[in-house]
Amino acid sequence: MSSGAHTVRSVEELPQLDSDPALCERADAARNRRRVLAAAAKLFSERGIDHVSMDDVAQEAGVGKGTLYRRFGDRASLALSLFGERDAALQEDMIRGEPPLGPGAPAAERLHAFGERVLALREDSLEILVAGERAVPIARYESPPYAAYRLHLRLLLAEAAPGIDVEMATEALLAPLAADLLFYLRRHRDIPMERIVAAWHGTLDGLLAQAD
Amino acid sequence: MSSGAHTVRSVEELPQLDSDPALCERADAARNRRRVLAAAAKLFSERGIDHVSMDDVAQEAGVGKGTLYRRFGDRASLALSLFGERDAALQEDMIRGEPPLGPGAPAAERLHAFGERVLALREDSLEILVAGERAVPIARYESPPYAAYRLHLRLLLAEAAPGIDVEMATEALLAPLAADLLFYLRRHRDIPMERIVAAWHGTLDGLLAQAD
DNA sequence: TTAGAAATCGGACTACGGTCCGTTTGAGCT
DNA sequence: AGCTCAAACGGACCGTAGTCCGATTTCTAA
Numbered sequence: 001m002s003s004g005a006h007t008v009r010s011v012e013e014l015p016q017l018d019s020d021p022a023l024c025e026r027a028d029a030a031r032n033r034r035r036v037l038a039a040a041a042k043l044f045s046e047r048g049i050d051h052v053s054m055d056d057v058a059q060e061a062g063v064g065k066g067t068l069y070r071r072f073g074d075r076a077s078l079a080l081s082l083f084g085e086r087d088a089a090l091q092e093d094m095i096r097g098e099p100p101l102g103p104g105a106p107a108a109e110r111l112h113a114f115g116e117r118v119l120a121l122r123e124d125s126l127e128i129l130v131a132g133e134r135a136v137p138i139a140r141y142e143s144p145p146y147a148a149y150r151l152h153l154r155l156l157l158a159e160a161a162p163g164i165d166v167e168m169a170t171e172a173l174l175a176p177l178a179a180d181l182l183f184y185l186r187r188h189r190d191i192p193m194e195r196i197v198a199a200w201h202g203t204l205d206g207l208l209a210q211a212d
Numbered sequence: 213m214s215s216g217a218h219t220v221r222s223v224e225e226l227p228q229l230d231s232d233p234a235l236c237e238r239a240d241a242a243r244n245r246r247r248v249l250a251a252a253a254k255l256f257s258e259r260g261i262d263h264v265s266m267d268d269v270a271q272e273a274g275v276g277k278g279t280l281y282r283r284f285g286d287r288a289s290l291a292l293s294l295f296g297e298r299d300a301a302l303q304e305d306m307i308r309g310e311p312p313l314g315p316g317a318p319a320a321e322r323l324h325a326f327g328e329r330v331l332a333l334r335e336d337s338l339e340i341l342v343a344g345e346r347a348v349p350i351a352r353y354e355s356p357p358y359a360a361y362r363l364h365l366r367l368l369l370a371e372a373a374p375g376i377d378v379e380m381a382t383e384a385l386l387a388p389l390a391a392d393l394l395f396y397l398r399r400h401r402d403i404p405m406e407r408i409v410a411a412w413h414g415t416l417d418g419l420l421a422q423a424d
Numbered sequence: 425t426t427a428g429a430a431a432t433c434g435g436a437c438t439a440c441g442g443t444c445c446g447t448t449t450g451a452g453c454t
Numbered sequence: 455a456g457c458t459c460a461a462a463c464g465g466a467c468c469g470t471a472g473t474c475c476g477a478t479t480t481c482t483a484a
Contacts, residue, residue, distance in 0.1 A: 026450060029462060038375040053440060064464025069442065071462095134346065138396040168411035169398065175387040185383065199380035206418020238480060265470060276434025281472060347430065 033071050035061040037085070040078055047132045051081070079132035082145050087145045090121055094152055106210055107160035111153070112135055115200045116174075118149065123193055129179035147167050149174060161211035169207045176200060238257055245275040245283050249297070252290055255384055261291070261344055263342050285346045291344035291357050295337050299357045319372035320420055323365070327385075327412045330361065335405055341391035363387060373423035388412060 025033070039061035043052045056077055058068045072078040094114065099105035101113040122129055133140040140146060153170040161169065176199070185191045251273035255264045267289055270280045284290040306326065308334070312319035313325040334341055345352040352358060367380040373381065388411070397403045 026461065028450070029403065032463085053439075054442080058464085065442085065466095066444080066464050067462075068464095073442095074443070125333060133334055138392045138400065140392070141396040141400070165407065165411060167403075168220070168407055168413070171393065172388055172411055173416050175390060176392075177382055178387060178390060180318060180350045180352070181383065181390075184353040188350065188353070191379075195380055199384055202376070202381070202422060203384050203415065203418065206415065206422060209421055210418060212405055236429070240479070244433085266472080267470075270434085276435050277436095277472085278474080280434095281434075282432075285472095287471070 019021050029071070032061070032063050036063060036068055036071065036078070037082065041082060044082070049127050054078075054094050065122055074135075076132050076135040076139065079128050080135075080140070080145075082131055084144055086121065086125055087148075090117055091145075091148055094148070107156040111156050111160060111204055111208075112201055114149075114152065114156075116197060116205060118177060119182075119193065119197050119200060122177060122179065123186065124185065125184055126179065130183050133179045146174065147176070149186065153210070157207075163212045164210050165205065171203060172207065173200070176203065241283070244273070244275050244279055248275060248280055248283065248290070249294065251315060252295055256294070256340065260337050266290075281293060283316065286347075288344050288351065289345040291340050292347075292357075293341050294343055295409065296356055298337055299360075300331065303357075303360055305329070306360070309396070319368045321370050322374060323416055323420075324413055326361075326364065328409060330389060331394075331405065331409050331412060334389060334391065334396065338391065338395055338398065342395050345391045348359075361389075370421075373420050375424045376419065376422050384419065386414070394397055 017185055036057065040052075043060055044057055054068060055065065057078070061068070064074045068078075093101050096102060097163060100109040102110075103116055122186050127197070133145075150170055154166055157164070157166045157169050167194060182196070186193075213383065242348075252264075252269050255268055255272055266280060267277065269290070270277045273280070280290075284293060305313050308314060312321040313329060317325070344355075362382055366378055366387055368371070368374070369378045369381050397408060398405075
C-alpha cells in the first residue's frame, strides 16, 4: 500500500530485479494489474477465497480471462501476489528496519525476532497463503517471499551458528512456516499462536546450540 | 504386499478401526477397490502421475467414474491410498519390528532410526506423495500415515525428552517430511539424501538437548 | 429358494482452471 | 499529426475433476 522510495512495486518483479522489462510496463497493463489485484482482494474477503472463481475475478476487474492469466500465470500465483503485498512491509523491516529485527542487533536476536514477525504475518494471511501454496509444482518454495526469507535466514545463521550446515538449517526453520501446517494447527487443533511461536524459538535454539 | 496377521487391509480403514463397516465390504466393492489401486499403480508408473486422468484410471480398472470417486473421494486421496500400501511395512516395523526402529532400543535411538526409514520411504514415493499432499484442505495432516507418525513420535519424545512441549516438537519433526519440500530439495536443488537425513538428525538432537 | 431392502455401479452432466489466437491499443519514430 | 509494430487484450474453447441419480447387484431373512 504505502510504498517508500525504494520499495518494489509488485511482488512478481522481485526475482529478476535487473534486466526486467516489467518495470517499463505499458499503461494499460499496469492499470489492469492493479484492477485485478483489487478485485481479487475484494472478492476473496467478501466471499472467502474458495468461493471465488477466476472468472469472477476477471469479471469484477473488468478484464478478460486471458489478461488475468497473462499477468498472474495461475490461481496460486494470484494469491501469492496478494500475499506479497502484505509481505512487503516485513521485507522492508528485515533489511532497513529497527533492531532487533533490522540490522544492529546480534544475529541470534534477529533470528528470533524474524520468527515472531513472520509467524504473525502468516497467521494473518492464512486463507490466501493456503490457496497460494496449493501450487502445481513447488512454485511456493521459489516464490519471492520464501526466497527472501531463505536468504535472510542463511546470512544470519552463518553469523550466529558457524560450523553447522546452514542451508539445511535454513530449510528446517522454513518448513514449519508452511501455510497448510499453520492452518491445520490453528483451525483443526486450536493450538494458540504462542505455542507455535515458542516451538519455532525452540527449534532455532536447538540448532544454534550445535554451533562450533 | 506381504501382509502379516494383524495388518490392516487398506489405508483408508485406519482412522476408524473400530465400528467401521468397511471391513465387511461387499464382494464386488472389494474387487473394484483392488482393481482401481492396481490400475492406478500401473498407469502412474507407466506415464508419470501427472499424465494420468481419473477417467484413465477408471477405464483401466474397468470401473465407472462414480465408483472410483465413491471409494477414494478425490485424486489426492487415491494417491495417498497408494502410498499407504507402501507405508504399511514401515508401520509394521515401527510397532513390531527389530530394534533400533522397533521396541527394545532406547527412545532416542528409535527416533533416529525412524527418521532414516521414513525419509528413505518418502524419497522412494516422491511423485505419488506430491500428488497426494496437493489435497483440498489439510487432509494430508490427518491421513493415516501422518497420524501414525505423529503418534509414534509423541510417545517416543515423551520418553526421550520429558519436559519439552512434546506435541509441538512432534510437529517440528513432521514438517520437514513434507513431500513438496523433499521434492524441491531433491529435484530442484539436487541436495543428496544424506544431507537431508543429517539435517533431520540435527533438528532432533537439538530438541532432545532441551529436555529437562 | 426367493423376495425385498440396501448398497453399489457407471456414465451423463456441470463447473472451473487454463490455453489460444484473432483483434485492439499504446508508444516511439518520421 | 500520422504511421508502424510489438505488446496487451479478451472471449471462445478444451480437458479434467468431481457430482448425481436411475439401473443393477449383493446380501439377508423368511
